[in-house]
Amino acid sequence: MAARWLANLLLAVMLGLLALGIHHELTVSRRPQTLAGIDAADLRLIEVERTGEPLIRLERTSDGWRMLEPLTLDADPGRLDQLLTIIQAPVERSFPAPSAALDELGLDPIKLRLRLDDLTLAFGGLDPLGQRRYVMADGLVHLIDDRFHHLLIAPPIDYCSRALLPHAGPPLFATLNGVPLAAKSLQALIGLTAERVEPMTSDWSGEPVQFKFADGNALRFLVSEDRRRWSRPDLKLRYVLTDGMLLELDPTSIDPTPPAPPPDLRPKPPAAPSLILPSDTGALTDDALAPAPAAPDPLATETDPDAPVSTDSPGAPPSVRLSPEDLGEGRAGFGSELYKDPPTGFGVDPFAPDPEAAAPGTGEPPARRP
Structure with missing residues (x-):
């Protein structure tokens, strides 16, 4: 009797396993293949x-x-x-x-x-x-x-997302034409979704609206008069809202965002002097350790090698002195009238000593000045 019950139990277990196999074949094994096996x-x-x-x-x-x-x-x-x-x-x-x-x-x-x-x-x-x-x-x-x-x-x-503002970090401050927006209007713009996004046309009209974030970055729009069209000039996109927004101003609002860093006006350090490459032997010569010669100044004036050396102090502008001989001898004409000679005594210092005067002790009278 016990053997019969045991045989019936084993038969029931086998039928159950057979039923599970048929169900797996129908539901899992014959499931259609998908294009990609990833999640x-x-x-x-x-x-x-x-x-x-x-x-x-x-x-x-x-x-x-x-x-x-x-x-x-x-x-x-x-x-x-x-x-x-x-x-x-x-x-x-x-x-x-x-x-x-x-x-x-x-x-x-x-x-x-x-x-x-x-x-x-x-x-x-x-x-x-x-x-x-x-x-x-x-x-x-x-x-x-x-x-x-x-x-x-x-x-x-x-x-492109139809959300007017980015998801990462809402703005902390906003202005319309440079005047702060009220906190209630700013909160209404956060999470606002446009009806559609379209390319920005050649119409760049609108009042400037600027949103500032905690990291100091800013996002700028041009908003139409009916407050339905919000244009982003940086992306050339226009967000069209279903209804116009009521933007209330609060001139007493204070900007909590950090100010923009000032431009770096410090002069750049001079470039390090370049070194001459070592010789083929691999040893560094004295020339290799010496700085390269400075480049010539393109604005500097050329120096005449035949010009006399100036005795003026360094840094002072050179002075030019003309002697009477330089003004008289070898000069043809006077001014724009090249056919005339300069007047008698032109360029001669009347108080200068007479070069033709007799030396002291000779007894001869000095020559008369012209």
Whole structure:
């Protein structure tokens, strides 16, 4: 009797194990293959590379996804959530890439790539029968539903966050036309999301609004009169709000942010004198330890080697002295009238001693002056 119960128990256990195996075969083993076996929560870097288009590069930070190229600002989390569902895209069929005509599948040359950390997905054309997209990864070509191509060819502005202010650290102070905003208006702008983000046109009108942060950085906008259009000239983007904002001013508000550092006006230290390279023997000569000669001053005047040496003190401007002989002899004409001789006695000091006067003790009378 006991043996019969034991046999029935073993049979029941075997039936249970068989049922678990069938359930695993139906639910797990036959689950369709996905495009990438990675978890979206573990991703840190996303790149979208298109031929003839700017690279879109996004990085996950502690405050969320942030675009690094072609613009530098927060990324739209909703858009990235849609894009990353491509990881779990079911694969309809796979085959080795070397056995396929890649040029006919739109994979040679590759015009669209999606990089997810170390994984690169190359996107090609459509299957003419099932209208599925060819995707190549790790030496295999997969066929997936064409539900992600429009996200990959979207312009970079579609990946920009619609939040007016960055997520990392709210501003502590703001001004409108240089007048401080009231604390209530500043709090209303923090976390505000625009209806859409569009490229900034040639219209650069608006009143200046400046936000200042704890680290001393500033963010500037031009806001329209109805307070609905907020333009960022540095990124050439315009945030369009659903409703206009009421901006109240508080001239008594004090800026708590640190002031901007003054410009460094200190003179730069002179460059170290260059040394002459050592000789081929490897020993340093006296010339190698001597500083290089100073470069000539391009503004200095050239010195005439035939000019007489000045006896003036160093640093004083040179003086020029003319003798009467320099003014008379060898000079043709007088002034602009080259055909005339200078007047008699021109350039002669009347109080100078007469060179023709007799020497003392000769007894001869001095010559009469002209």
